[in-house]
Structures are given as structure tokens and as C-alpha cells.
Amino acid sequence: MSTTFPPLALPTRLLHGPGPSPVAPSVLEALAKPCIGHMDPEFMRVMNEVRAMMQAVFRTENEMTLACSGTGSAGAEMLMDNLVEPGDTCLIGVNGVFGGRLAEKAGRAGGVVETMELDWGLAFDQDALIAKIEETKPKLVAVVHAETSTGVLQPFDRLGEAVHKHGGLLVMDCVTSFAGAPVEIDAWGVDAAYSGTQKCLSCPPGLAPVTLSERAMHKVNNRATKVNSWYLDLTLVGNYWSGSRAYHHTAPVNMNYALHEALRLVLEEGLEERFARHEAAHQQLKAGLLQRGFKFASDPEHSLPMLNLVSVPESIFNEAAARKQLLTENNLEIGGGLGALAGKCWRIGLMGHGARSENVGAILTALDSLG
Numbered sequence: 001m002s003t004t005f006p007p008l009a010l011p012t013r014l015l016h017g018p019g020p021s022p023v024a025p026s027v028l029e030a031l032a033k034p035c036i037g038h039m040d041p042e043f044m045r046v047m048n049e050v051r052a053m054m055q056a057v058f059r060t061e062n063e064m065t066l067a068c069s070g071t072g073s074a075g076a077e078m079l080m081d082n083l084v085e086p087g088d089t090c091l092i093g094v095n096g097v098f099g100g101r102l103a104e105k106a107g108r109a110g111g112v113v114e115t116m117e118l119d120w121g122l123a124f125d126q127d128a129l130i131a132k133i134e135e136t137k138p139k140l141v142a143v144v145h146a147e148t149s150t151g152v153l154q155p156f157d158r159l160g161e162a163v164h165k166h167g168g169l170l171v172m173d174c175v176t177s178f179a180g181a182p183v184e185i186d187a188w189g190v191d192a193a194y195s196g197t198q199k200c201l202s203c204p205p206g207l208a209p210v211t212l213s214e215r216a217m218h219k220v221n222n223r224a225t226k227v228n229s230w231y232l233d234l235t236l237v238g239n240y241w242s243g244s245r246a247y248h249h250t251a252p253v254n255m256n257y258a259l260h261e262a263l264r265l266v267l268e269e270g271l272e273e274r275f276a277r278h279e280a281a282h283q284q285l286k287a288g289l290l291q292r293g294f295k296f297a298s299d300p301e302h303s304l305p306m307l308n309l310v311s312v313p314e315s316i317f318n319e320a321a322a323r324k325q326l327l328t329e330n331n332l333e334i335g336g337g338l339g340a341l342a343g344k345c346w347r348i349g350l351m352g353h354g355a356r357s358e359n360v361g362a363i364l365t366a367l368d369s370l371g
């Protein structure tokens with residue numbers, strides 16, 4: 001095989017799967033700015049601004065708010081590795097793929113994990129979760145806010161109080177909801193949360209916004225055992241983001257530029273306006289899909305605006321081939337089903353820059369072409 005290749009040539013896709021989402025042109029421009037050193041005072045300024053903007057989007061005052069190197073999964077692992085000590089009891093809500101992964105990560109960190117399971121496509125009743133928390137008094141409770149595998153938005157506002165009553169910590173996966181639907185870290189009493197750049201932030205994948213309360217950092221700073229992961233150890237990474245600024249690992253400099261611009265766009269638009277835009281695009285897509293005979297597969301009371309779970313129409317015999325046709329003939333990417341829903345459902349994303357009327361029109365036109 002030849003080892004010389006022409007420069008990359010790539011198609012422009014309409015990204016309407018579960019992420020990555022369409023990236024705003026100014027975010028791509030930010031990525032292309034000159035790389036500077038990760039210890040350069042100018043880069044420290046970028047980090048400070050990224051942190052301030054993440055705090056605004058998380059709606060938190062948490063000092064320990066940073067962009068973890070790696071995708072959303074690295075953020076999840078950072079929280080589980082730091083907050084779970086061997087033997088700690090953990091209660092994890094599992095109603096889709098990402099809850100399952102949290103349980104796996106808590107177990108790998110040495111936690112004694114109990115899961116609370118629910119049919120995929122449904123949201124937990126907060127009272128049921130609270131009853132379980134009162135019964136088992138776990139040291140850590142982790143629940144997914146926006147289950148991208150099922151299109152479900154989980155009510156969260158009452159969980160913090162119940163978890164804190166017994167001295168526990170509440171962890172939230174807000175990878176898909178962050179910057180697309182209200183995420184209220186402080187008001188809901190969430191102790192630690194993680195997101196990713198490539199969903200409603202409309203930034204390429206590569207960083208995980210993470211935030212931890214003082215209560216959570218107290219746990220991290222008073223562990224009896226060292227954090228298993230050196231790379232994700234918050235006592236080390238945290239010093240680089242705030243505190244002594246000591247070198248730990250080389251920050252993905254240009255990805256932080258991209259995140260800076262993506263966050264800047266979010267706040268320039270306004271959080272409420274952005275949430276309303278996601279909701280409006282969702283309503284428009286939903287109306288168009290229902291008109292075409294599509295059936296939604298998630299609980300209508302708890303549907304995510306940015307991720308629409310629909311059953312594959314009966315007229316489609318080979319769903320994978322249909323998605324491939326959409327990709328190659330319409331440049332449209334939509335998601336297949338994950339886990340238990342593979343082959344049965346499609347996931348149509350309306351995230352960030354893609355949550356617009358013209359995108360909804362293009363999706364419906366492409367689906368019509370399937371015949």
C-alpha cells in the first residue's frame with residue numbers, strides 16, 4: 001500500500017445522529033488558530049475564560065469546573081475514579097446504555113454497585129428513586145439526565161436533597177442536555193456532573209466539561225486510597241486548572257480554543273433562547289414525523305428535544321441500508337438504535353447548531369426520498 005496520500009477531502013454531512021453535531025464555522029476557525037504552549041499565560045487566560053463560561057452553562061459557582069481531556073466518557077471516568085473508593089456503596093439508575101456504563105465504571109473503581117433498572121424509553125419517577133435512596137443510603141448516586149440511547153429526559157430537581165440527607169454524593173451525566181436543555185447544577189444540588197463537546201455545544205469531540213461541588217472535592221481530597229487513574233486524578237489535574245497551575249499533562253490546546261468559541265456562542269445566544277430553539281426544532285420535527293406515520297418510541301411526557309427516538313417504519317425492510325442511503329445520497333447522518341434498541345429504532349438528533357428549521361426541513365425531505 002502506498003504511503004503517500006493526497007490532502008484530506010471530506011464530504012460535508014448533515015449531522016443529525018446522537019453526535020457529533022454540526023459545528024459552527026467560527027468554532028472550526030477557532031480550532032485553526034496558532035497553537036501556543038499549555039503553560040503560556042495567554043493560554044491560562046483562555047482556560048480561565050473557558051472555566052467561567054462552563055460555570056455559566058452548568059449554572060454553578062463550583063470552583064472545580066474544568067475541561068477534562070478526552071470525550072464525555074473520560075469525564076464520566078474522571079468522576080467515578082475520583083469519587084468512588086473501594087467498598088463505597090453506589091446506586092446507579094439504568095434505563096439505557098449510558099446508565100449501564102456508569103454502573104460499569106463505578107464497579108471498576110471498586111464501588112459496591114446496586115443498579116435500579118427501568119424499561120428503556122421511560123424516565124425514573126423521582127419518588128421511586130428517593131425511596132430507594134432512603135432505603136439503601138448509598139455513598140454515591142449516579143443518574144443520566146438525558147439518555148441519548150432512548151431519547152429520555154430525567155427529572156432531577158429533587159434528588160440532591162434526598163442524597164445529601166444521608167451524606168451521599170449525586171452525580172449527573174448531562175452529556176446530551178448541556179447547552180440544549182436546562183441543567184441546574186447548584187439549584188438541583190448536583191455534586192458532580194460531566195458533559196461532552198460534540199452534542200449540544202456543537203464543537204468537535206475531544207473535551208469533557210466537568211464540574212464538582214466543594215462537598216465532592218472534600219471526598220476527593222480526603223480519600224484513604226490514591227485514585228487509580230493517574231491521568232484523571234483530580235488532585236493533579238485540578239492543580240493545573242486552578243491552584244498552583246503545575247504541569248500535569250499537555251492540555252489539548254486547540255480543542256480548548258474550539259470549546260471557548262462554542263461556549264461563547266451559547267452565552268451570546270442566551271441559555272433560555274437556546275433551549276427554546278431546541279424545543280421549537282423538536283416540535284417541528286415531531287409534527288413532520290407524526291404526519292408521515294412515524295411513531296415515537298420514548299415516553300412522550302419525558303422526550304428529549306435534542307434526540308428523537310422513533311421506531312423504524314414497517315415499510316423499511318433493511319434499516320441499516322436505509323441509513324446508508326440517507327448518508328450517501330442525502331449526506332444525512334441519523335443514528336441507529338443502541339443496545340437493546342439496535343435494528344428497531346432510529347435516533348434523530350437536533351443538537352446545537354443543527355437545531356434549526358432548515359435542518360428539520362432537510363431531514364424530512366431526505367426521509368421522504370426513502371419512499
Ligand SMILES: *Cc1c(COP(=O)(O)O)cnc(C)c1O
Pocket residue numbers: 019071072073074098144146147148149173175176196205
Ligand atoms: C455521548 C454520550 C456519552 C459518551 O460520550 P463520548 O463523547 O462518546 O465519550 C455519555 N453519556 C451520554 C448520555 C451520551 O450521550
